[in-house]
Amino acid sequence: MDVSVVIPLYNEAESLPELVDWNRRVMEENGFSYEIILVDDGSSDDSWEVIESLQRQNSNVKGIKFRRNYGKSAALNIGFADAQGDVVITMDADLQDSPDEIPELYRRITQEKYDLVSGWKKKRHDPLSKTIPTKLFNSATRNMSGIHNLHDFNCGLKAYRRDVVKNIEVYGEMHRYIPVLAKWAGFKKIGEQEVEHRPRKYGTTKFGMSRFVNGFLDLLSIFFVGKFGKRPMHFFGTMGVLSFFTGLIITIWLIAEKLIAISQNLKYRNATDQPLFYIALVAIIVGFQLFLTGFVAELVSRNSSERNHYQIEKKI
Structure with a gap:
């Protein structure tokens, strides 16, 4: 299989039909064999019913449902374990990530032999209350991890060689630092691609200010465990x-x-x-x-x- 698209979601019932159809069009236009793995992180809306309907319409759609809300990292970890594609793509379910970026991400993994390519939303459609803390965290992460060529560690749109997702464990708020986890696991060819950041079409963001505190604590955990975990x-x-x-x-x-x-x-x-x-x-x-x-x-x-x-x- 060429591509696995892993999409964690929480209360995104409205956006799922459009997102899945958009992914399908991109895959068929480029001749990719594919699967779309939708991981429902304990949604309280009709997200799971929508996923079941989409799966009946398209056998390439797979669904995983948590009994309760565990967080984005847990959803990604389960999705990674289930993914079968040679290239694994992650994206958010809110339609702010464009599936049209997938062919270029796929090319860079397969032809340029990157282990991981992270999206960079250079032009963002987010309020200052979100963009300023994000810039501070990105700067801190670059300095602590030594990965100086990435501008946006937290971009949901990323591409991975399959070996990468099978050899890392994502938990807590670690989804923000997957490139760091990949580096500590020995995958050093990490690149970046400027991607489109679209305005949110449905609903509201599911992340509060506590994510910044949790994210900083997880960054310290990654640094310590990665450097001194075995000594x-x-x-x-x-x-x-x-x-x-x-x-x-x-x-x-x-x-x-x-x-x-x-x-x-x-x-x-x-x-x-x-x-x-x-x-x-x-x-x-x-x-x-x-x-x-x-x-x-x-x-x-x-x-x-x-x-x-x-x-x-x-x-x-």
Whole structure:
């Protein structure tokens, strides 16, 4: 199969017939064998009934329905697991992503051999309350991930080589950082394509301001797990040793200061009367605790069932 189109949705009954028909036209015009996977994330409207109707009309349409709302990341993860196409396309269900972009995305994956091509909505039809935080998050993600060639990590319109979606796990709010997950999994040829951003035709956005807080926390999680997930002692141990030795150096300084004062019959203050004493004490205790945290985390990591789970691209 050439293309799998994975579309997560929540209360988008009005847009689904037009979206599916538009995808069908694009696929037939380009001679693609295809499937359209509609993942209903616990909609409370008639979305599932619409999906069932569309499936009866077109056997290339597949539907997956959650019992409740889990979020976009969960919907994408399930869709990825079910996808059979050589190229997997994701798009939002609100008609703001254009299926007309699919042929070029497909070409770049199959001919230019990209692992992932992310859309860039250079001209957006969103309010400033959405675009400004998005720009800040994109900037932070570029700096933390090292993927400097992407302007829009959160664009729903993306294309993937099948190996990519089969070797990453999307959860929480991680759908915003799929290129980062792909990079950590060893897929490094990541590109970008400027795509059209259409005004919303039906309904209203389903995302609130809390997504920015959750997104930032997930970015920190990705950075930590990707860099130190299999070697936590390198993080906690380093921080602990630095803190411990900082406290130790301050302690030695206080002792030396007191000994010098005694040897020269000078007046000196008690160590407990000096702020440095308490800074040293806290630094030593924190350093010891961080080191123990790293040690325990290392034991957990080494005994994890995933401790030797690595991405293997080829095997002969």
